[in-house]
Amino acid sequence: MLPPAASADEQGLVGIGADLEPGTVLAAYRSGIFPMPIDGTLAWWSPNPRAVLPLAGFVPSRSLKRSIARFRVTFNDSFGRVVEACADPARPGGWITQDIKDAYIRLHALGWAHSVEVWSESELVGGLYGVAIGGLFAGESMFHRTTDASKVALAALVEQLNPTGLLDVQWLTDHLASLGAIEIARDSYLQRLSEAIGQDPPAVFSPSS
Numbered sequence: 001m002l003p004p005a006a007s008a009d010e011q012g013l014v015g016i017g018a019d020l021e022p023g024t025v026l027a028a029y030r031s032g033i034f035p036m037p038i039d040g041t042l043a044w045w046s047p048n049p050r051a052v053l054p055l056a057g058f059v060p061s062r063s064l065k066r067s068i069a070r071f072r073v074t075f076n077d078s079f080g081r082v083v084e085a086c087a088d089p090a091r092p093g094g095w096i097t098q099d100i101k102d103a104y105i106r107l108h109a110l111g112w113a114h115s116v117e118v119w120s121e122s123e124l125v126g127g128l129y130g131v132a133i134g135g136l137f138a139g140e141s142m143f144h145r146t147t148d149a150s151k152v153a154l155a156a157l158v159e160q161l162n163p164t165g166l167l168d169v170q171w172l173t174d175h176l177a178s179l180g181a182i183e184i185a186r187d188s189y190l191q192r193l194s195e196a197i198g199q200d201p202p203a204v205f206s207p208s209s
Helices: 024-031 062-070 079-086 098-109 147-159 186-196
Strands: 015-016 043-045 050-052 071-074 113-120 122-133 136-144 166-170 182-184
Touching: 024 098, 024 122, 062 147, 071 147, 079 113, 079 122, 079 136, 098 113, 098 122, 098 147, 113 147, 122 147, 122 182, 136 147, 166 186, 182 186
Parallel strands: 136 166
Antiparallel strands: 015 043, 050 166, 050 182, 071 113, 113 122, 122 136
16 A cells, blocks of 8 residues: 555655556555656655646637647547657656556556547657546646647647546646646645546546547
């Protein structure tokens, strides 16, 4: 069993070790914790503050709307390819190990992990993946190979989520801030998490969609 989220240190580190079995990973997300290795060693995190993207009132900018019109978007069409692209070792700050890739591919097969793909004709040019539990979507990573492709993936995801749900983006970056992501205190995040996971999941992630 993982320690509680509130036990995290100043950097947000909850603990080192454990495993990436589906039950372990899902229990972590339900308690406000997520896995991310440190130099290849499995670590578990609960940052304070936590970055989230407010869903209610999200409106793409005019330039993003133009980009959205240029691409085709799919859901769960090429999960493995999205994970591989996000894990590209040439990307700066890469952290996605083979164990992480294998774990999320297992979660995808079980219906918990999902991807958004952005296409330019037949070419995969951007996307993201994460875990959905009820009204929570915990974004893990995104990539782009052409301008705005990852932003288009995020906008498409937001369109499918319940406005009263929770889109967790973990740590705030300039890229996410430009899309409207904000930071909230851990206590507030945990309260919103408990409400979100009790909601119905988005229809786009249901097995019949």
